[in-house]
Amino acid sequence: MPKITYIEPNGNESVVDVPEGWTLMQGATSNGIDGIEAECGGSCSCATCHCYVETHADKLAAASETEEAMLTNVAAERRPNSRLSCQIKAIAELDGMVVRLPAAQS
């Protein structure tokens, strides 16, 4: 399982083994990590699982049109490395990836 590091707004770092095929959003919500709300449950329709991709950006597929559109709704500052964590699936190539969670999701 790829290990993903989540850095919460308060600086807490959690390293989580996320099962392959699960999304980074699910890796966070199923492990009690604060900083991800994921109100819509992973259907790319609420923009409350916003994250900043700190590493491994070159291993990710580009955001879909739907994700791009939804990223315009994020509550915190949108940056070039902003993504929705429900749209990033954990794969072996992402082992060691670091994502930072914004101070606000809604």
Added chain:
Amino acid sequence: MGFSFDPYSPAVDSDPFPLYKTLRDEHPCFWSEEAGMWVFSRYADIVTALNDWQTYSSASGNLMTELPNRAGSTLGTTDPPRHDRLRGLVQHAFLKRNLEALGGPMRDIAAGAVAELRGVKQFDFINDFSSKFTVRVLFAALGLPMGDEQTVRDKAVLMVQSDPVTRAKGPEHIAAYNWMRDYAAGVIAERRKHPQDDLISHFSAAEIDGDKLDEMEVLLTTTTLIMAGIESLGGFMSMFALNMADYHDARRRVAADPKLIGDAVEESLRFNTSAQRFRRRLQKDVAIHGQTMKQGDFVCLAYGSGNRDERQFQNPDAYDINRKPKGHLGFGGGVHACLGSAIARMAIIIAFEEFFKVIPEFHRVQEQLPWMPSSTFRSPLRLELAAG
């Protein structure tokens, strides 16, 4: 006799949780003879299946007992990319920020419904409150013409049921579904002639890059929205009321501090979501937990079991409004996560804010509840409550 799990049995309607535990612990990939499908009961397996729509397809239907000719034309019964196209056309109206305008009307409807219960000692929560509330809210949200509320509600409740003896939809369930489809067709035709500012007018005319919903998609999506808006929302409201009636400490805290209603709703969605089981169909062979499931086999995803999985939730059989159970499966998950989750949360919170103002203290009257016969959903048919 070996272990069996029959989602058509009244025992499962009333209390599936002990059976779920045996499934999780001893048969995590179980072949149910009675349902003719595999059953996934562990949280992790369900999440994995929800993510992998290429393997676990919805295109052959998502209800445990599917309605005729429905699969393939609704959000819940299509796979990407067709699903994403449909969802793109309808989801705009369901986004949280587009629902604000409904808050006021919802509150008026809730206040009006509960006002009728002022001073009443004993009442049926479903008949006397939740069904009035859900039907009126749905009619307001969808812009449906008033007058048919009771019939629409009765048909919506009937169409999600299944026959415990034949293990299929009975003629009365299919007739209710056909009635609803015809009713939806009438409303759509009316809205096309006289568009107004409502959901059906919007999505029957919605266009993205010249792409529109076809007639069958508009029709069956509308039918599903009516079913979900009335039956699913009403069913869950009765489960929440039941939890509030049974867990006195939780109810007293929530009634005293309505800001806690949201946390209590999330815990009820985990503890006993009304959407207990949905299904998928395998697009390839899958080997898991010592079993080999074949391409073409159906798999039941038992959300209600995943939500009680001790591998995921500590002390899962305790009802605890402090839990904040992120990642629960009460609305499913993945690309098919419930489209109506934001409107449902908003409606329930507003309904109970108003309900608690009039009836802060209540308890259950029936010892045994009459449960709806359904292989997919779980909620009582009547919920007698006594105020005070």
